[in-house]
Amino acid sequence: MEKIKNYINGKNSVKGATWILIVTLTISNILGMIRDHFLAQKIPTDLLDTYYTAFRLPDLIFNLLILGAIAAAFIPVFTQYLSKEKKEEAWHIANSFLNISILILIASCLLLAVFMPKLIPLLVPQFGLEKQELTIRLARLMLLSPLFFGISYIFGGILNSFKRFLAYSTAPLVYNISIIIATLFLADKYNVWGIAVGVVIGAFLHMLIQIPIAIKLGYRYQSSFDFHHSGVRKIFKLMLPRTIGLGAMQLMLLAFTFIASGLAAGSIAIFSLADNIQTMPVVVFGTSFATAIFPSLSESYSKGENERFLNYIWKGIRSILYLLIPASIGVILLRAQIVRLILGSGFFGWDQTVSTANTLGYLALSLFAQGLVSILARAFYAVHNTKTPMYISIISFASSIIFAFIFSPGMGVEGLGLAFSLGSFLNVILLYIYLRMELPQMKKYEKNNLSFIAKILLATVIMGLLVQFTKWFSGGLMGDLDRVWQVLTQTLFSIFVGAGVYLSITWYLGCEEIMEIWSIIKKKFGFGVSQNEQ
Numbered sequence: 001m002e003k004i005k006n007y008i009n010g011k012n013s014v015k016g017a018t019w020i021l022i023v024t025l026t027i028s029n030i031l032g033m034i035r036d037h038f039l040a041q042k043i044p045t046d047l048l049d050t051y052y053t054a055f056r057l058p059d060l061i062f063n064l065l066i067l068g069a070i071a072a073a074f075i076p077v078f079t080q081y082l083s084k085e086k087k088e089e090a091w092h093i094a095n096s097f098l099n100i101s102i103l104i105l106i107a108s109c110l111l112l113a114v115f116m117p118k119l120i121p122l123l124v125p126q127f128g129l130e131k132q133e134l135t136i137r138l139a140r141l142m143l144l145s146p147l148f149f150g151i152s153y154i155f156g157g158i159l160n161s162f163k164r165f166l167a168y169s170t171a172p173l174v175y176n177i178s179i180i181i182a183t184l185f186l187a188d189k190y191n192v193w194g195i196a197v198g199v200v201i202g203a204f205l206h207m208l209i210q211i212p213i214a215i216k217l218g219y220r221y222q223s224s225f226d227f228h229h230s231g232v233r234k235i236f237k238l239m240l241p242r243t244i245g246l247g248a249m250q251l252m253l254l255a256f257t258f259i260a261s262g263l264a265a266g267s268i269a270i271f272s273l274a275d276n277i278q279t280m281p282v283v284v285f286g287t288s289f290a291t292a293i294f295p296s297l298s299e300s301y302s303k304g305e306n307e308r309f310l311n312y313i314w315k316g317i318r319s320i321l322y323l324l325i326p327a328s329i330g331v332i333l334l335r336a337q338i339v340r341l342i343l344g345s346g347f348f349g350w351d352q353t354v355s356t357a358n359t360l361g362y363l364a365l366s367l368f369a370q371g372l373v374s375i376l377a378r379a380f381y382a383v384h385n386t387k388t389p390m391y392i393s394i395i396s397f398a399s400s401i402i403f404a405f406i407f408s409p410g411m412g413v414e415g416l417g418l419a420f421s422l423g424s425f426l427n428v429i430l431l432y433i434y435l436r437m438e439l440p441q442m443k444k445y446e447k448n449n450l451s452f453i454a455k456i457l458l459a460t461v462i463m464g465l466l467v468q469f470t471k472w473f474s475g476g477l478m479g480d481l482d483r484v485w486q487v488l489t490q491t492l493f494s495i496f497v498g499a500g501v502y503l504s505i506t507w508y509l510g511c512e513e514i515m516e517i518w519s520i521i522k523k524k525f526g527f528g529v530s531q532n533e534q
Contacts, residue, residue, distance in 0.1 A: 021288035024169035029280035031176035033342045036273055038180060039195065040348035042187040045266030050131055051192045052272040053124055054138035056250075056257055057116070061108050062146035063246045066101060070157040073238035076384060077231050078161045079298045087218065093231040095222040098154050100232070103225075105150045109143040116140055123254060124261040124268075134192070141196050145203035152207035155214045163295050167213040171206040178202030241386040245393030252397040252423070256416050259408050266352060267413040273343060274359040274417060278331065278367065285323035286371025289316050290378050297382035306441065309382070314445050316375040318452060322513040324368035325456055326502050329464045330495065331364035333471065337491040341484070355413060362417030366424035373424065376431040380438070388434050396427035452511065459505035467498040 039048060074097060081090035112119075120136045121127075127135065152171060159168045182198020190197075226232055260267040293316050300309040331338065339357040344350075377389045400423030407415030436442050474490045506514045 020165045021169050021292050022284055024166075024173065025284045025288050026280075028169075028172040028176060029284060031173060031180065032276060032280070035176050035180050035183065036276055037342050037345065038183040038187070040273065040343040040352075041345045042183060042347070043192060043195070044347045045269045045352055047192060048269035048272075049124075049127075049261070049266060050135045050138060051195060052268050053120070053127075053135050053257055053261075054142055054196070056123065056254055057112055057119060057139055058109075058142045058146050060247075060250045060254070061105065061112060061143070062149050063250050064243050065104055065108060066146075066150040066153050067246060070153050073235040073242065073381075073386065074154065074157045075161050075295065076298045076302075076381060077235050077238070078157065079295060080302050081231060082161060083299055083302050089231070091219060092222065092224060092226065093229060093235070094154070094158060094219065096224045096226040096229060096232045097235055098151070099223065099225050100227060101150055101154060102147070105147050109146060113140050113143055123258060125258075126261040138192060138196050141193075142199055144200045148200075148203035148207045152203070152210055155207070155210040155219075158214045158217065158219060159210060160291065160295055162217050164213060164217070165292065167210050171209050174205045174209055175202035178205055238381075238384060238386050241390035242381070245386075245390040248394040248397040252400050252420075255401045256404055256420075259404055260413055260416065263408065263412050264355075267355075270352060270356045270413050271359060271416050274339075274356045274363055275420075277338060277342060277360055278363040281324060281327040281331065281367055282370045282374075285327065286320050286367075286374045289319050289371075290374035293375065294378045294382065297378060301382045310439065310441055310445065313375065313379050313439075313442070314449065317372065318449065319513060320371040320375060321368060321453065322456055322506070322511065324371045326460045326463055326498070328364050328367040329460055330467060330498055331367065332361050333464060333467050334491055334494055335361045335364065337471075337487050337494075340487050341491060358414045359417040362414055362421055365418075366421035369421075369424040369428040372428045373431060376428065376435055379435055380431075383438065385438065388438070389431065392427060392430040392434065395430065396423045399423050399426055455506060455509040455511055459502050459509070462505060463498045463502040466501050467494050470494045470497045 039051075043051070074094075078090055078094060081087075081093065116136050116139055120132050120139065124132065124135065156168045156171070159165065178201050179195060179198040182194050182201070186194025186197065227236075256271060257268055260271055293312050297309060297312050300306075300312065336353070336357040339353050339360060343356060344353050380386065380389050400419045403419035403422050404416050407418050409415075411418065471490060471494050474493050503514055
């Protein structure tokens with residue numbers, strides 16, 4: 001119990017923060033899958049198109065105005081003032097940034113609400129008039145969510161800077177639970193309207209859960225709008241390139257929505273659902289490491305501890321590769337089973353399952369690349385360089401749009417998945433090349449890690465062969481696999497065999513990551529640890 005209290009009330013180490021984020025993000029993504037299961041069950045895919053399209057413009061506002069500022073600008077600047085023992089000034093900066101952001105968000109949402117009837121027909125010209133009208137009304141309602149999320153993520157940035165991750169990582173759980181409850185109790189009567197209400201309430205709760213912890217850390221609201229303060233100006237200066245980079249990503253998603261609206265009915269929903277599934281391993285094993293390490297990256301750089309800074313970067317890279325390379329192969333091999341288990345019920349038929357599974361397979365090609373982008377981009381942000389990731393984002397997302405126009409006419413919605421992955425590969429390659437130029441010392445770490453990469457590739461190949469054999473063998477035993485328990489048995493058996501083989505081989509080959517995981521398990525559960533060590 002004392003350990004739990006310390007986790008809640010005290011600073012989290014990088015290891016502790018990573019485990020908190022992995023656990024809570026895993027639960028959050030499981031809830032996200034449950035959410036998508038009920039959405040697919042209760043709402044026809046062509047109607048889900050309106051729901052996912054309605055998300056695009058509110059998401060655009062949030063990503064442009066807030067999300068880029070937190071990771072790229074607010075946390076490094078706020079952390080810098082905290083590390084210099086200037087806490088009062090840090091709170092002043094936080095309040096000024098919060099107040100200015102709220103004003104900008106309100107103005108942007110109102111402006112978007114006014115022009116929504118002009119924008120939606122441009123975004124989804126292939127929708128009928130009735131479908132466009134429904135999308136407009138849904139989007140206007142969901143414009144409340146960027147305001148709540150904006151406030152929430154600023155407080156989340158405060159918690160991250162103090163290395164308190166529990167409330168921050170619990171907020172998405174509450175958000176997903178809200179949508180699940182709305183889907184279960186409102187969808188039958190109010191259709192997509194009930195779900196949109198769940199989105200808004202969930203965003204409000206996402207904000208509400210983080211504020212008390214920030215207050216406990218010393219936050220007190222001030223009605224300050226000190227744009228002239230050097231710290232506030234630096235945040236806006238640093239966030240501008242990141243905002244442009246995220247804008248490129250949002251333009252890519254808008255372009256994908258535009259293209260998908262001209263494909264088979266339900267294509268927007270199919271891409272969104274497949275993207276939600278592939279996001280789980282990226283968020284759990286990529287974003288969690290990057291988020292946990294980022295405050296320490298910023299702190300070590302601000303203190304001039306270059307060796308520690310580089311060690312954090314490579315620790316993140318190794319952890320992400322160790323987990324996401326096998327995850328990528330696992331998702332590709334089990335894509336049909338995964339989609340059937342998560343989405344295959346109600347209005348979601350076999351044709352939609354096949355299309356979603358194939359789209360998921362193409363998206364899963366780049367899981368490790370997406371995970372590495374998280375850590376490499378944050379390395380740039382920690383050294384207060386947000387321009388390089390911006391230029392690389394623009395090039396990568398523009399490439400994805402071009403690939404989408406090339407592949408989608410012949411491949412349908414699956415072409416969007418392939419285009420997304422190709423852009424992700426380009427993104428991580430360019431980020432790494434330019435990070436080596438920014439930090440030449442990284443080169444000395446590369447030779448030490450080549451053997452590590454060779455080990456996990458060997459283990460992944462053997463794992464993949466055995467997973468494929470396990471699928472074939474279990475499928476032969478159970479026949480047509482037309483029942484949920486049969487598909488679930490095949491999937492769990494394949495995952496158990498694959499994970500067991502991969503962990504065993506990497507253990508035998510002496511990979512540090514599996515040793516570290518085992519060390520943590522021993523300490524947590526007391527396996528082979530004396531009372532004195534505990």
